[in-house]
Amino acid sequence: MSLLLRFPSKPLFGLILFCLIRSVTTNIYRNMSNFAGIHSVAYVTVPTQEVAKKLAHGLVKNKLAACVNIISGLTSIYEWKNEINEDSELLLMIKTRTDTVDILTKYVKENHPYEVCEVISLPVSIIQFLIRYTRYGV
Numbered sequence: 530m531s532l533l534l535r536f537p538s539k540p541l542f543g544l545i546l547f548c549l550i551r552s553v554t555t556n557i558y559r560n561m562s563n564f565a566g567i568h569s570v571a572y573v574t575v576p577t578q579e580v581a582k583k584l585a586h587g588l589v590k591n592k593l594a595a596c597v598n599i600i601s602g603l604t605s606i607y608e609w610k611n612e613i614n615e616d617s618e619l620l621l622m623i624k625t626r627t628d629t630v631d632i633l634t635k636y637v638k639e640n641h642p643y644e645v646c647e648v649i650s651l652p653v654s655i656i657q658f659l660i661r662y663t664r665y666g667v
Contacts, residue, residue, distance in 0.1 A: 569630050571623040571650040573637055574605060580642055581619045587640060588623060593633045598622040627652055 571594075575581045578599070585597035600620040607614055625633055634648045 567627055568653040569625055569627045569650045570653060571621075571625060571630060571633060571648055573621040573623065573641070573646065573648050574603065574618045575621060576616070576618060576642065578619060581621060584637065584640060585621060585623075588625075588633065588636065591636065593629055593636055594623045594625045596624045625650075 573584070575584060578601070581599045585594075585599060588594035588597055598621070600622060603618045603620050605614075605616050605618045623633065630648075630650045634650075637648050638646060
């Protein structure tokens with residue numbers, strides 16, 4: 530017999546499920562706030578090794594990054610100007626301070642050859658949270 534059939538009515542089950550989901554997401558948000566990190570990792574794709582090195586050197590020289598890893602071998606598939614494109618790219622994995630991400634993003638956009646470049650950043654504390662509150666922390 531399913532869990533759904535044990536409850537007297539579907540609306541009651543929906544209300545209980547809603548409250549449970551709300552409680553879990555509220556706790557996740559609170560825990561994420563408690564682990565507010567001072568460090569972040571930013572990801573940027575670039576077309577060539579030359580561009581990767583130029584950006585990496587500039588970021589480190591200007592104290593916008595502590596370290597930049599250049600990861601080759603990516604294939605990106607995306608839509609641009611109503612066409613599907615497939616290109617080889619490199620990925621910059623940029624270690625920085627969270628309070629520097631906005632300045633770092635501005636620097637990348639000003640020095641990147643793409644018409645539209647993307648900077649994706651995540652606080653490093655998310656890793657601590659995942660280890661602590663998921664099966665990987667067991």
